[in-house]
Amino acid sequence: MPSSFYITTAIDYANGSPHLGHAYEKVLSDVISRHMRMSGRKVHFLTGLDEHGQKVQQTALKRGVEPQVLVDEIAAVFKGMLGDLNISHDDYIRTTEPRHKKVVQQFLQQLFDQGLIYKGQKTDWYSTRQEQFLTDKDRDPDGSWPEIYGEVTQTTEENYYFKLSQFQPWLVEHIKSHPDFITPRFRQNQVLEFLKEPMNDLCISRPKSRLTWGIELPFDTSFVTYVWFDALTNYYSAVADKGLWPADVHVIGKDILSPPHAVYWPCMLQALGIEPPRQLLVHGWWTVNNQKASKSSGNATNTLGFAASHGADAFRYYLCREMVVGQDADFSTTTFENRYKADLGNNLGNLVNRLLNMVGRNYAGLIPAAAADEDLEKNLRQLWSDSIKKYGESFAEYQVSHALEALWVFISAMNAYIEARAPWKLAKSTDAADRARLDSCLAHVAEGLRLVGTILTPVMPATCDKLLTNIGRPVATHFDGQLSWSAACTGSQVAEKCILFPPIEVPTETPSA
């Protein structure tokens, strides 16, 4: 029985348009999902949309539409992006769905019954602009409130609180005893640092007088629950009836690691008697041409155009190749075009065409069986086993950029191997030994490309299908038995010509400032 693998992205907030950050997280998760599926895991890949809250309510009000109408529109846009990027999610959860609300309310009721949610009254300073209560810690040294809070007034408001603080010792222990819980490791320090300070209990409600667009507290319908119990619960509510919990990986951005995913979420689950997720995979942020990605300039939204102009696969490859998981990275037109032209067009795409042409010319399109076996062939095969080993090791840590780097060493080596064999010379020879070498040369390149097309299918699914089809092989659906050197290509009929990555004229960018 295949072991299951449950992976999630953070759910996007239904306010604004999808941009590079949203795209990256989906692509990374998708590549992992497809890789795991091909590795034989029973994958469940969840993504979705966070649709409640003040911002949505305000935007809807401004637009003069019902919030539900607004989020329906936004959901369509975000789902459109998933299609454009060829994301293979198994489920899409929206926090306004009944299946989600039901679980959120069950959670709240259970904690209330356990006495872990209490009603509190706080007289406090409240920032209207930030929609949050302030403490003396938030004051400037001179005692005034920082500009960002806008008008600060003293108010008394009743709200419900979750007894977060009593789970702090458990959480610290859990993080320390599960070193892979927060990946990459250096992110863990941040969280442990945060946990050195005593935590406050977590305010989990808003009175309906201030916010109506949310899920009602089951034990007090004059309140809705506020952000975390709503949003984080999606990971569980989506699979509540599927027996898939705990999640194997939550893929998230560094901004929502601490406190939400590393603190609130595990503590909530612990309080409910539910296992915490196994791992948080924390990625960094993209800049665009060294500028911070911002909504106002739209710079991060514009980058999505590369998926349209150069194909989703090229875009997916670029994102995976360029960002070291965990670190920040920069998206630039120059590096994108370089990767497209050099890595994809010249190194890989052109190599496919070299093979097709030579097999067509010398063997009527039928891939020959390897006959000669000399050092050149032995070395190439050895390099494959080294490369696939590194690929696997890097991928096991979700270091996709390193995995791809290792694979391209092999692709480059195939080009060099052809050069060393010089099949165009062998073809002119009448020597039987040369003919055997020619057989081997084309057989080896074909097999090398079959292997590359197989392992790379999760990263560039459509392209790899095309590659494999063009060398006369079926598309790759699993890795088992398909990643070691074989004679699988012998006798396959190849296509006449195949341009995987056509040269693309990119219109000069609209000048940005």
Added chain:
RNA sequence: AGGCCCUUAGUUCAGCGGUCAGAACAGCGGACUCAUAAUCCGCCUGACGCGGGUUCGAAUCCCGCAGGGCCAACCA
């Protein structure tokens, strides 16, 4: 206040205790022609931010310093 990350060839970055420090791209020179003027070969530059320390040995660990970013909003 405190904490975290980054600082390595012209550029983007990898390496994170042990062979004379690497890749890609760019640049220069050469080879080749099967190919989407593509591929291959060679060359090129670096006090691995600065100053201390630990060690037989440090880009790699520790301390201090400097510069950039983040821990506050939109936001992955």
